[in-house]
Amino acid sequence: MSLDIPDGQFVVLVGPSGCGKSTLLRMIAGLEGITGGTIRIGERVVNNLPPSERDIAMVFQNYALYPHKTVAANMGFALRMARMPREEIANRVARAADILGLKPYLDRYPRALSGGQRQRVAMGRAIVRNPKVFLFDEPLSNLDAKLRVQMRTEIRSLHLRLKTTTVYVTHDQIEAMTMADRIVVMRDGHIAQAGAPLDLYDRPANTFVAGFIGSPSMNFLPGRIEVRASGPVFVADGGIELPLRPGGPVPQGRRVTYGLRPEHLVLGGEGSLPAQVRLVEPTGSETMAVMKLGRSDVVGVFRERVSVRDGETILVRPDPAHVHLFDPESGARLT
Amino acid sequence: MSETIPQGVPAPRPVAFARTVPSSGGRTGALRWLVHAVVAFIVLWFLPILALLLSSLRPQADTATSGWWMALVRPSYTAENYLLALDQLRIAGSLGTSLAIAIPTTVLVVLLSVIGAYALVRMNFAGRTALSLLLVALLVTPPQITLVPLLRLYNLMGLSGTIPGIWLYQVGFTLPFGVFLLRGFIALIPQELFERAHLDGASELRTFRSIVLPLSRPIMASLGIMAFLWSWNDLLIPLLFMGGSSMSLPITVNLAGMVAQTTQGQGPLMAATFLSVAIPLVLVISLQRYFVRGILGGAVKG
Structure with missing residues (x-):
């Protein structure tokens, strides 16, 4: 070193x-x-x-x-x-x-x-x-x-x-x-x-x-890239589709690890996906929720008060501007 | 602020005990009984010394006719026994010889133990493990089995009947215990303190002098008390090795001889015995705050 x-x-x-x-x-x-x-x-x-x-x-x-x-x-x-x-x-x-x-x-x-x-x-x-x-x-x-x-x-x-x-x-x-x-x-x-x-x-x-770096840690989802007419999307293992930043130089079908920080998971809005809440931890200034998105457990941190209870379903979507893509083998950053 | 750098550890106050004993809520009753039992035990333990003191102060005639406790009922005291002991039994000389044996023995044991323990804990040298094992072997060696060969060796070398000969023997047989005790203590001094001293630019000798010695003071005091008591109370070694000496016999040897004679009566013997007990007693009492701390200090690093 x-x-x-x-x-x-x-x-x-x-x-x-x-x-x-x-x-x-x-x-x-x-x-x-x-x-x-x-x-x-x-x-x-x-x-x-x-x-x-x-x-x-x-x-x-x-x-x-x-x-x-x-x-x-x-x-x-x-x-x-x-x-x-x-x-x-x-x-x-x-x-x-x-x-x-x-x-x-x-x-x-x-x-x-x-x-x-x-x-x-x-x-x-x-x-x-x-x-x-x-x-x-x-x-x-x-x-x-x-x-x-x-x-x-x-x-x-x-x-x-x-x-x-x-x-x-x-x-x-x-x-x-x-x-x-x-x-x-x-x-x-x-x-x-x-x-x-x-x-x-x-x-x-x-x-x-x-x-x-970062607490709670970044969420990692395994899956692959699909290029659609509207642009590339990430298809997680288990089927759900998550948005990518437009213009990423990633080829069709490539396997990637999709990284998303908890605070870059947003509540509601266009293209939201249902997520089943498993655990809610309100800290006052923010709310941390562990939920099941597709087949994976993800953690979200929301500035808004989230009035859901464990077991209920909420609508969330990733903020595509803050998505990180990594190579699943080496772990190295792709974008 | 002062720029002088005080090295001394201020006297630790044993208040922690006084505070912790009564404060255990529901178990206070049981604890109180325990305290009572311990106090009763201490009193019982102390009775012989009290008997010794009283007997030594009673007139010869009283001692012959009634038990020592009668001195509490019908007080009549005299210093005659002490005068007799000092005058006829040459107790002062015996005490002097005993001190001349015990003090250098104690100093040597403490000093060599702390040096040896430091070396075994902190220094890397070939045969360190072997030396540690040898130490344990020496700990379990009964001194008695060495008596005959050592006595012959002493006679050969002209050490027999000399005080340095006794130092050598007693230091030699207390040292394994001393190194063992101090090694456990020094091993508990956090590694970081040594690294700190290294970073601060202290040499090995300086680290030993400025860090290890002051920190080991309580345990050294404990060892000192034990070494002194063992040396002081030792009868066998002086009895065998001081034969043929022109000096006053050590107090233990002198007293043991006196017990065999009956001509002097009990009084002077009691007086002499009390004097032989009083000196270590004063030592233990004056160093006992270190003693208590030393024992605890060895168990848990405060």
């Missing part, structure tokens, strides 16, 4: 567990040896440099605070190891504490802090080093949902303020979407696709990325 991260960019590595994203991060950090290739930070090849000389700072998932050291000592330890003068350490710690709102807690021990505060200390340890690169290894997965959203914003605004190049690992695609300048979706040690969050969302390169 090859990945070039421009200076100051916030890059999120995302993928299912075991895809190698953490390993990649640990290789950049120098905690994991590499057997081949080159890792360069700035102009410097760091393949064989120990972590402390790579000019990086890493934030661990479980914070890895030294339990027997105060917040200030935790933040200053790396600087002390670098034999920095005491005043300079104190200054840097004070500045970082200021940025993170940790001033009142500098003399406390980690066990006397809340989860969010510990997370901030972990970030403070990274900030004081003033590194070229920040590395985050799933830093928010130990926090509760509300705090996670708050810390997400804080990390983002911290990045906007410090403009330090950041590599951030997560398995949570929402985190990736909301925080990244660029998302790198990984699968089995390879890059499945890299790009801006909305590019990945709008034009996923393959079924893996399409299914991974």
